[in-house]
Amino acid sequence: MTSQRHSAAGWPRLPSRTAANRVEDAEILRATRDSVLAHGVRRTTLTEIARRARISRMTLYRRFPDVSSLVGTLMTRDFCAILRHAREQEGSGTARERLVTATLDTVRQLQDSPLLRRVLDTDAALLLPYLVERLGSTQLAAERFLLDYLADGHVDGSVRHSDPAAQARALLLLVQSFVLSARLTAGTAPDAMNRELAALLDAALRPAPARPAHPEAP
Numbered sequence: 001m002t003s004q005r006h007s008a009a010g011w012p013r014l015p016s017r018t019a020a021n022r023v024e025d026a027e028i029l030r031a032t033r034d035s036v037l038a039h040g041v042r043r044t045t046l047t048e049i050a051r052r053a054r055i056s057r058m059t060l061y062r063r064f065p066d067v068s069s070l071v072g073t074l075m076t077r078d079f080c081a082i083l084r085h086a087r088e089q090e091g092s093g094t095a096r097e098r099l100v101t102a103t104l105d106t107v108r109q110l111q112d113s114p115l116l117r118r119v120l121d122t123d124a125a126l127l128l129p130y131l132v133e134r135l136g137s138t139q140l141a142a143e144r145f146l147l148d149y150l151a152d153g154h155v156d157g158s159v160r161h162s163d164p165a166a167q168a169r170a171l172l173l174l175v176q177s178f179v180l181s182a183r184l185t186a187g188t189a190p191d192a193m194n195r196e197l198a199a200l201l202d203a204a205l206r207p208a209p210a211r212p213a214h215p216e217a218p
Contacts, residue, residue, distance in 0.1 A: 027053045028060065029077065032070045037114060040122035041071055072137070075115065079138040082109045083145050094158035099149035100201045103175055104194055106142075110179045111190075120180065127180065139176070143168045153205065160207040167205075174200065 031052035035044040044067050050060045064070045086105040090098040110116055119126065130136040135143070146168040153159025159167075178197050185193050 024053075024055065024059075025063070028055070028063065028070070029074050032067075032074050033115060036071060036074075037118050041067065041119060041126060042123055044071075046070075071119075075119075076137050076141070078113065078115060079110075080141060082106055082113075083141060085109065087145075095149050095153035095156050096158035096202065096205050099146065099153065099159075099205070100198050102149070103146075103171075103201060104198055106145075107175060107178050107197065108194070111182050116179075120183075131180070139172060142175070143172050146171050150205075157207065159205045171201065171204070174204075 028049065031049045032044070034052055035048050039048070046060055046064075046067060047057060049067070049070065050057045053060070064073070083106060086102040086109070089105050090102040092098075093101075130139060147164055150159055150164045150167050154161055154164065175197070178193065
């Protein structure tokens with residue numbers, strides 16, 4: 001049975017808001033998305049976002065201190081929605097099989113994300129710290145997502161036993177390269193790359209076959 005830990009915890013917590021503030025926040029994030037898609041992150045300003053959201057700059061400043069925090073909140077919200085969708089579409093089978101299915105769904109959605117594509121096209125350097133220095137909130141959410149499946153796989157026997165934290169981190173580093181380095185696959189059919197990723201994940205997690213017992217020599 002699939003673990004239910006993810007239903008109560010694991011997703012990054014966004015600031016608590018009243019109903020009115022949530023509506024306003026939705027407009028602010030919509031305006032942020034529109035501005036980033038139009039201009040890129042570096043050329044997006046709080047003034048531009050406030051204008052698009054039809055609120056005062058002071059109202060926006062009270063909610064978000066800078067563009068980076070706004071873009072981070074937007075990307076975290078989008079990414080968690082993608083993970084929830086992948087969880088819903090995981091299908092049946094062993095935990096290992098569900099992990100592969102959900103991970104491929106996540107990768108496809110991220111590769112098709114207009115927001116992420118825009119960031120990679122115009123402001124890829126902004127992601128460098130999360131590749132060489134520290135993990136961001138979306139990466140940590142992905143790691144918790146993987147850990148849930150790994151824990152289930154250790155129980156149902158479909159995932160080889162190892163340190164789950166190390167397994168999740170290794171999978172995260174592998175999978176994110178298929179998202180962030182998608183341009184390097186130009187000339188290769190996307191479906192072929194996805195099949196390779198599925199094979200890599202399955203092979204990395206599949207338990208070693210039991211060795212046949214050898215009869216004792218007479």
